Amino acid sequence: xxxxxxxxxxxxxxxxxxxxxxxxxxxxxxxxxxxxxxxxxxxxxxxxxxxxxxxxxxxxxxxxxxxxxxxxxxxxxxxxxxxxxxxxxxxxxxxxxxxxxxxxxxxxxxxxxxxxxxxxxxxxxxxxxxxxxxxxxxxxxxxxxxxxxxxxxxxxxxxxxxxxxxxxxxxxxxxxxxxxxxxxxxxxxxxxxxxxxxxxxxxxxxxxxxxxxxxxxxxxxxxxxxxxxxxxxxxxxxxxxxxxxxxxxxxxxxxxxxxxxxxxxxxxxxxxxxxxxxxxxxxxxxxxxxxxxxxxxxxxxxxxxxxxxxxxxxxxxxxxxxxxxxxxxxxxxxxxxxxxxxxxxxxxxxxxxxxxxxxxxxxxxxxxxxxxxxxxxxxxxxxxxxxxxxxxxxxxxxxxxxxxxxxxxxxxxxxxxxxxxxxxxxxxxxxxxxxxxxxxxxxxxxxxxxxxxxxxxxxxxxxxxxxxxxxxxxxxxxxxxxxxxxxxxxxxxxxxxxxxxxxxxxxxxxxxxxxxxxxxxxxxxxxxxxxxxxxxxxxxxxxxxxxxxxxxxxxxxxxxxxxxxxxxxxxxxxxxxxxxxxxxxxxxxxxxxxxxxxxxxxxxxxxxxxxxxxxxxxxxxxxxxxxxxxxxxxxxxxxxxxxxxxxxxxxxxxxxxxxxxxxxxxxxxxxxxxxxxxxxxxxxxxxxxxxxxxxxxxxxxxxxxxxxxxxxxxxxxxxxxxxxxxxxxxxxxxxxxxxxxxxxxxxxxxxxxxxxxxxxxxxxxxxxxxxxxxxxxxxxxxxxxxxxxxxxxxxxxxxxxxxxxxxxxxxxxxxxxx
Amino acid sequence: xxxxxxxxxxxxxxxxxxxxxxxxxxxxxxxxxxxxxxxxxxxxxxxxxxxxxxxxxxxxxxxxxxxxxxxxxxxxxxxxxxxxxxxxxxxxxxxxxxxxxxxxxxxxxxxxxxxxxxxx
Numbered sequence: 001x002x003x004x005x006x007x008x009x010x011x012x013x014x015x016x017x018x019x020x021x022x023x024x025x026x027x028x029x030x031x032x033x034x035x036x037x038x039x040x041x042x043x044x045x046x047x048x049x050x051x052x053x054x055x056x057x058x059x060x061x062x063x064x065x066x067x068x069x070x071x072x073x074x075x076x077x078x079x080x081x082x083x084x085x086x087x088x089x090x091x092x093x094x095x096x097x098x099x100x101x102x103x104x105x106x107x108x109x110x111x112x113x114x115x116x117x118x119x120x121x122x123x124x125x126x127x128x129x130x131x132x133x134x135x136x137x138x139x140x141x142x143x144x145x146x147x148x149x150x151x152x153x154x155x156x157x158x159x160x161x162x163x164x165x166x167x168x169x170x171x172x173x174x175x176x177x178x179x180x181x182x183x184x185x186x187x188x189x190x191x192x193x194x195x196x197x198x199x200x201x202x203x204x205x206x207x208x209x210x211x212x213x214x215x216x217x218x219x220x221x222x223x224x225x226x227x228x229x230x231x232x233x234x235x236x237x238x239x240x241x242x243x244x245x246x247x248x249x250x251x252x253x254x255x256x257x258x259x260x261x262x263x264x265x266x267x268x269x270x271x272x273x274x275x276x277x278x279x280x281x282x283x284x285x286x287x288x289x290x291x292x293x294x295x296x297x298x299x300x301x302x303x304x305x306x307x308x309x310x311x312x313x314x315x316x317x318x319x320x321x322x323x324x325x326x327x328x329x330x331x332x333x334x335x336x337x338x339x340x341x342x343x344x345x346x347x348x349x350x351x352x353x354x355x356x357x358x359x360x361x362x363x364x365x366x367x368x369x370x371x372x373x374x375x376x377x378x379x380x381x382x383x384x385x386x387x388x389x390x391x392x393x394x395x396x397x398x399x400x401x402x403x404x405x406x407x408x409x410x411x412x413x414x415x416x417x418x419x420x421x422x423x424x425x426x427x428x429x430x431x432x433x434x435x436x437x438x439x440x441x442x443x444x445x446x447x448x449x450x451x452x453x454x455x456x457x458x459x460x461x462x463x464x465x466x467x468x469x470x471x472x473x474x475x476x477x478x479x480x481x482x483x484x485x486x487x488x489x490x491x492x493x494x495x496x497x498x499x500x501x502x503x504x505x506x507x508x509x510x511x512x513x514x515x516x517x518x519x520x521x522x523x524x525x526x527x528x529x530x531x532x533x534x535x536x537x538x539x540x541x542x543x544x545x546x547x548x549x550x551x552x553x554x555x556x557x558x559x560x561x562x563x564x565x566x567x568x569x570x571x572x573x574x575x576x577x578x579x580x581x582x583x584x585x586x587x588x589x590x591x592x593x594x595x596x597x598x599x600x601x602x603x604x605x606x607x608x609x610x611x612x613x614x615x616x617x618x619x620x621x622x623x624x625x626x627x628x629x630x631x632x633x634x635x636x637x638x639x640x641x642x643x644x645x646x647x648x649x650x651x652x653x654x655x656x657x658x659x660x661x662x663x664x665x666x667x668x669x670x671x672x673x674x675x676x677x678x679x680x681x682x683x684x685x686x687x688x689x690x691x692x693x694x695x696x697x698x699x700x701x702x703x704x705x706x707x708x709x710x711x712x713x714x715x716x717x718x719x720x721x722x723x724x725x726x727x728x729x730x731x732x733x734x735x736x737x738x739x740x741x742x743x744x745x746x747x748x749x750x751x752x753x754x755x756x757x758x759x760x761x762x763x764x765x766x767x768x769x770x771x772x773x774x775x776x777x778x779x780x781x782x783x784x785x786x787x788x789x790x791x792x793x794x795x796x797x798x799x800x801x802x803x804x805x806x807x808x809x810x811x812x813x814x815x816x817x818x
Numbered sequence: 819x820x821x822x823x824x825x826x827x828x829x830x831x832x833x834x835x836x837x838x839x840x841x842x843x844x845x846x847x848x849x850x851x852x853x854x855x856x857x858x859x860x861x862x863x864x865x866x867x868x869x870x871x872x873x874x875x876x877x878x879x880x881x882x883x884x885x886x887x888x889x890x891x892x893x894x895x896x897x898x899x900x901x902x903x904x905x906x907x908x909x910x911x912x913x914x915x916x917x918x919x920x921x922x923x924x925x926x927x928x929x930x931x932x933x934x935x936x937x938x
């Protein structure tokens with residue numbers, strides 16, 4: 001019998017039924033016990049839905065706010081001493097110093113790779129996961145729709161299905177190297193397996209996913225990612241658009257094939273005419289031309305502004321104060337948290353090697369062993385070709401006089417917080433075609449990254465080289481992205497070799513080419529036999545991403561090298577002293593004189609008033625943080641480029657090479673534009689005024705407070721760009737043209753590591769620095785502990801200890817338990 | 819000497835602390851929550867489950883208090899603040915456990931008791 005709680009308001013009819021409101025009350029009352037039983041279940045279902053559902057791209061509340069899986073578990077110190085079971089490749093002992101740099105003592109290469117993999121995972125698991133996901137086109141799955149353009153870009157190359165095949169092929173060729181790869185993977189996966197939940201990096205908590213097991217073919221992804229950073233651009237699209245906007249004559253005026261003041265890496269280069277002809281012997285090519293070439297979505301990547309390159313130099317015994325060769329390297333990349341590089345010392349079978357690795361591979365990329373040192377800079381070659389296909393609208397393209405089918409393939413990209421995205425691509429003889437954002441044009445892309453290669457062979461060889469000749473033989477296995485390898489050995493030999501494959505077109509002009517004949521596709525080929533020199537007469541050699549040779553070949557390799565300012569400054573300082581020691585070379589790493597001042601200065605003197613020039617009185621181009629002149633100079637030279645670009649054509653999206661443009665403006669009284677000419681004096685004055693206005697808006701009206709440190713600051717951001725995991729902006733010296741480079745505003749690209757290695761007869765002496773820190777864990781003491789050293793020009797001096805002593809290290813990991 | 823009920827409460831507490839420290843899977847935690855609700859504790863009420871979970875979480879936080887750096891940074895990222903992160907975690911964990919345990923208890927345990935009573 002139901003309990004009637006609201007009797008007073010109920011009305012009973014003659015036939016005993018309740019009506020109106022009371023009727024509802026009775027139903028409520030009748031089913032109240034069942035409702036009371038159901039309510040907790042209903043609440044539970046709603047609650048679990050609330051917790052388990054992904055609301056947009058936010059992590060599930062169940063993952064973030066349930067204590068079981070909450071980030072509250074993240075350990076205060078993840079770097080506790082560990083004693084673990086012996087590796088399948090033998091017992092390994094690791095001592096980790098106060099900077100978080102491990103010294104790995106292993107009986108063989110495989111065991112060392114196992115330990116390296118374990119340490120990379122321990123300190124950089126999220127970074128490795130992101131890199132792998134980026135190249136496989138799986139970033140949107142964890143980052144949401146914001147990563148779709150990246151995934152769409154990468155998926156067309158099908159690396160996820162190609163790399164296992166490449167790996168299987170290389171395994172047959174070099175079993176020893178394959179074992180090293182597999183040992184590295186085993187080390188990474190061992191860490192993932194034994195990792196306590198409290199050691200799961202915070203990024204996995206915030207993005208709500210768990211790390212993926214590492215596979216041997218992932219080794220190929222790192223190189224493809226570096227290809228993207230160092231070689232990929234869509235300049236061919238922008239060049240074709242610019243040519244269509246400006247017409248050929250005006251285009252050629254501003255986009256010259258050769259630097260007007262060449263400063264080659266190999267001043268002693270020579271090549272026979274027949275060899276040169278053989279190198280560029282392609283079939284005649286046709287550049288796409290017409291009024292309707294517009295690519296508003298072409299990749300924005302202004303290499304001049306980024307100054308993505310590096311410096312390396314080596315002084316031989318005749319130029320060195322101690323009589324020992326000294327090799328220096330600093331690689332310019334985005335400085336981020338965690339750092340690109342990870343420093344390790346390996347003692348394998350009693351032999352020492354040390355240097356910078358990149359998480360994702362077991363090799364020392366820039367470093368030294370007991371007898372040989374090596375470093376690298378980017379070759380800045382043009383390694384992306386776009387071919388326009390003639391299509392019939394029913395899935396065919398015209399090739400060699402007949403219609404050939406395009407192979408259509410689809411990829412489904414899972415998107416976090418959204419519906420999966422289905423993308424259609426086509427395979428062609430010239431490469432994959434993605435019509436998205438191509439303005440209805442069918443453009444196939446041929447990029448160096450699509451070439452099968454195994455750079456591990458080069459680094460494995462370098463690690464074991466005993467002299468420069470063996471090191472040279474090792475780097476010949478290096479294919480991409482092409483690099484200028486600098487080498488030295490403890491016998492006093494030095495050398496420089498540019499290794500990697502180039503795309504040598506018969507016509508070096510940039511632009512989209514017509515893909516109508518199979519032979520139009522230019523293969524990538526090696527040119528290292530022409531680009532090298534050993535023990536040069538001047539006693540030193542250097543490279544800073546400028547052109548390689550003062551020869552027609554230069555334009556076939558690239559028409560957009562880095563400005564020669566850094567290279568010229570290195571030469572100035574090399575020649576300043578008869579002999580150089582480690583201290584002088586360290587100062588060279590930190591040099592912040594911008595030689596573009598030598599071009600801009602006469603331009604300003606010609607067009608500005610004495611009052612305006614007074615700001616530069618006594619200044620020599622040194623980009624230091626406490627002066628006003630560098631602010632005025634840097635702001636002006638960037639504004640001048642913007643104004644020039646606008647003057648050439650308001651719709652021009654493709655900037656001329658900066659240094660060439662400055663020289664052109666300096667030399668000419670009138671500058672040709674799309675609708676006539678513009679006076680250089682007007683352009684310079686307008687740029688100065690515009691720059692002044694921008695500075696006033698940014699820094700206030702008081703010019704005396706426009707110190708460079710207020711204008712030029714460095715941003716060291718976490719790879720997710722989360723401000724809480726990034727560093728606040730700080731003042732920093734340098735510019736995009738100084739040896740101690742600092743590109744963009746705020747600066748995000750700079751020396752990502754610095755090495756100075758002296759090879760003495762008794763062993764190497766090194767000074768090293770990694771910009772950032774060893775650990776990718778934001779709450780580790782080694783997260784960004786080397787940033788101050790980077791800013792202040794400090795290094796650490798590693799001691800070449802060859803025997804493991806647990807008491808010598810603050811932390812240790814031993815794979816010794818049976 | 820502890821009474822029988824007190825032993826059972828103690829077992830629930832141990833299970834909660836242990837699972838929340840070591841299981842690290844939300845699904846498994848739900849399972850553990852359901853199992854603890856199967857213990858035949860007479861005169862159980864929903865608020866007693868809440869209280870048990872609050873005590874268990876208190877133990878967890880006392881045994882391993884979160885790293886202040888983690889609290890500050892993660893709290894800032896998820897916009898709760900460090901203290902807010904702890905409060906949110908305690909609230910969510912307590913409500914989850916209470917709802918699971920009380921639902922299981924009221925549907926299964928009570929059903930078994932009713933059957934037993936009916937048989938008596």
